[in-house]
Amino acid sequence: MPQTEAPDRILLIKLRHHGDILLTTPVARTLKSRYPRCEIDMLVYQETLPLLLNNPDISQVWTLDRKLHGWRKILAQLALLRELRKRRYRIVLHLSDQMQGAFFAKLLASEQAIGFDYPKRRKSPWRRFFTALAPLAPSNTLHTVSQNLLALQPLGITPTENERRCVLPVPEPSRNEVRALLRERGVTGNYLVIHPASRWFFKCWEDDRFAQLANTLADDGWHIVLTTAPDQNEMDMAASIMALTHSDRIISLAGMLSLNQLAAVIDGARLFIGVDSVPMHMAAALNKDTIALFGPSKIQEWHPWMTRYRLISAADYGELIEPDQVDTATRQRYLANIPLAPVLDACRALLAETRQE
Missing domain, CATH: 3.40.50.2000 (Glycogen Phosphorylase B;)
Structure with a gap:
């Protein structure tokens, strides 16, 4: 459903490697362009944080530490979830295929939780975690940036050429x-x-x-x-x-x-x-x-x-x-x-x- 009122906070979840994170920045760029007063946050793996620290489109970067295991991992993620809930996100976009991110999207989005329609997830409860699923292009037919930007379709947003650029400020x-x-x-x-x-x-x-x-x-x-x-x-x-x-x-x-x-x-x-x-x-x-x-x-x-x-x-x-x-x-x-x-x-x-x- 297209967004009719400008949201105040949006969370992007991308739990992948460094290159994937960089190729997600046009999503934040586009959202900030359309909603200048909106705070855009990201949730990423801890080691990819440096790629986002100086990004002017992103208000806050939250991280997951993949080195944690067992009860330490559980406690850390519960603490993170408590902090994220305080942000009261109206929209959450989960831009990768982990079930963990789907749980976060379901728990944190007050209005819209958007994911991708992964074929491998169609026989799982995946669909139930989201209010809308964006299309997934066939393998090796669409650039990763363009695929990431398809997550904006349920919001009624088609990025401009300038919005499709990656963002990498150099301090x-x-x-x-x-x-x-x-x-x-x-x-x-x-x-x-x-x-x-x-x-x-x-x-x-x-x-x-x-x-x-x-x-x-x-x-x-x-x-x-x-x-x-x-x-x-x-x-x-x-x-x-x-x-x-x-x-x-x-x-x-x-x-x-x-x-x-x-x-x-x-x-x-x-x-x-x-x-x-x-x-x-x-x-x-x-x-x-x-x-x-x-x-x-x-x-x-x-x-x-x-x-x-x-x-x-x-x-x-x-x-x-x-x-x-x-x-x-x-x-x-x-x-x-x-x-x-x-x-x-x-x-x-x-x-x-x-x-x-």
Whole structure:
């Protein structure tokens, strides 16, 4: 049922990973645009909080700690629920498929609780937790941002083009910290960012090819900044790549950056080069030119959103396992089909084009 009176408080629930959280921000952006006086809150997993702390569309971020178990988890969630009930939300939108979120939506929404019509939930009590279910597009037919925004259909809202953009503010202190880090390492002009890693290694390219790419672009005259998360496996990957490079124009900040600092590094770059990962979505949110290397991911759902990009798919260069058949815990990398040449050509093509903001 379309909303006829502006709500005073709305809660968005998104209990997923970092990239999913970033791709949910257009929902908050649209709601804040339509209801400027409304307070938009979000409930997310604790580790994804930094992506939302500086978002001007969000009033308060509530978190669940996935590290808690047993009675500690139960007590923490009961305490959270008590605090959330004090907010008296008129509308709650649950944007993922966990039953836990459905319980929260049912208990917290005073007027409308909206979820998605997941086929796998149709034989469960799922429908009873909501006043309305938004449509779910068939797999790999709609970008994740567009899918998230379908949750607004029961409210009678169709987002504008500008409302569909992701929101990732970069705090000024993080910019200053990054400028100092880069200056200490001799990077004072234009530079490119290479983020070779993903939390899932099956999405990663070969170390030697990333090194060759960095070497060639450095020989072209660019400074190269290599980044990864502060995860030992990712830092080991960066070390392996750096060992194969030969230019002092290539530096590594692997494992050294917070999420806000990483955003600042990406925002200052001329070009972002990476795989299907959170930093790739951060680059798109910051409207940076992006080179995206994809393996067995659902491209229509996860490609860079609303920025200029070139996508190189391993499926175009050989046989590739289907996304739904991948064991996400595997150490196998599925981007080995991708040769160096098309990636280098894509980089040079974007760098040669004039950037229009």
